[in-house]
Amino acid sequence: MTKPLIGVTTSRQGGWRSYLMHHLALVRAGARAVRLMAGHPLPEEPLQGVVIGGGDDIGAEIYGGKVLPDVRIDPDRDKLELNLLKVALPSQVPVLGICRGSQMINVALGGTLHTDIYEVYMQAPKMRTVLPRKRISVVPGSRLDRILGCNPCRVNALHHQSVDRLGNGLAVAAEDESGIVQAIEGEGPRFLLGVQWHPELLVWKRHQQRLFAALVEAALASPAKLENTAIAL
Numbered sequence: 001m002t003k004p005l006i007g008v009t010t011s012r013q014g015g016w017r018s019y020l021m022h023h024l025a026l027v028r029a030g031a032r033a034v035r036l037m038a039g040h041p042l043p044e045e046p047l048q049g050v051v052i053g054g055g056d057d058i059g060a061e062i063y064g065g066k067v068l069p070d071v072r073i074d075p076d077r078d079k080l081e082l083n084l085l086k087v088a089l090p091s092q093v094p095v096l097g098i099c100r101g102s103q104m105i106n107v108a109l110g111g112t113l114h115t116d117i118y119e120v121y122m123q124a125p126k127m128r129t130v131l132p133r134k135r136i137s138v139v140p141g142s143r144l145d146r147i148l149g150c151n152p153c154r155v156n157a158l159h160h161q162s163v164d165r166l167g168n169g170l171a172v173a174a175e176d177e178s179g180i181v182q183a184i185e186g187e188g189p190r191f192l193l194g195v196q197w198h199p200e201l202l203v204w205k206r207h208q209q210r211l212f213a214a215l216v217e218a219a220l221a222s223p224a225k226l227e228n229t230a231i232a233l
Helices: 015-028 075-088 100-108 143-148 206-221
Strands: 005-009 032-036 049-052 097-100 128-139 154-156 169-178 181-186 190-193
Touching: 005 015, 015 032, 015 206, 032 097, 032 128, 032 190, 049 075, 049 100, 049 206, 075 100, 097 169, 097 206, 100 181, 100 190, 128 181, 128 190, 143 169, 143 181, 143 190, 143 206, 169 190
Parallel strands: 005 032, 005 049, 049 097, 097 190
Antiparallel strands: 128 154, 128 169, 169 181, 181 190
16 A cells, blocks of 8 residues: 655744654654645645644734734745645545644634733743643543543643634644643544644654554545645645
């Protein structure tokens, strides 16, 4: 059986490091990976799954949020990912969102974000680490619960934005001890999952690598494919 091709969106500035970790995780899970960047042509081969990766902040004007100074945004990347999701979501192509990617899924489905979690969750510890030091509670019986097989779980934390109002057809799948949404998932059978942490950096954590295995499994099981001709650049 041909290994499915999974597209991974990344930042244009320094995103190659992130892509290498995603590439490793996807190859280990039995897939092929291709990097997707704003301003670059999409692969000719149809994609069987998409990872919306982390990195830049999402432009606040997209979801009606507060514009913050001194944050890195990339309007062209916002446009690319929104256009990818505009086609992938209704066509049932499996999608995994990571950190910014989870937020982008929410925004694409009409949700909003907290532009700075520490202005809302003032009691939340200011944690920024690639190590799994944040404790999250997973909703029992959720897709995420079935994939991870740990509850509570320890994850890393590199974000300062988070999901506020949920987008259409989404449900909360995990929260941290401060009540910050740490994962969302689509209602129904399609594979649509967003996590606020970075599982690609937790290569030694088997339950975190199961997220990529689940995406690849869904890509193999689904007949849906993402044609480059259907995506507006």
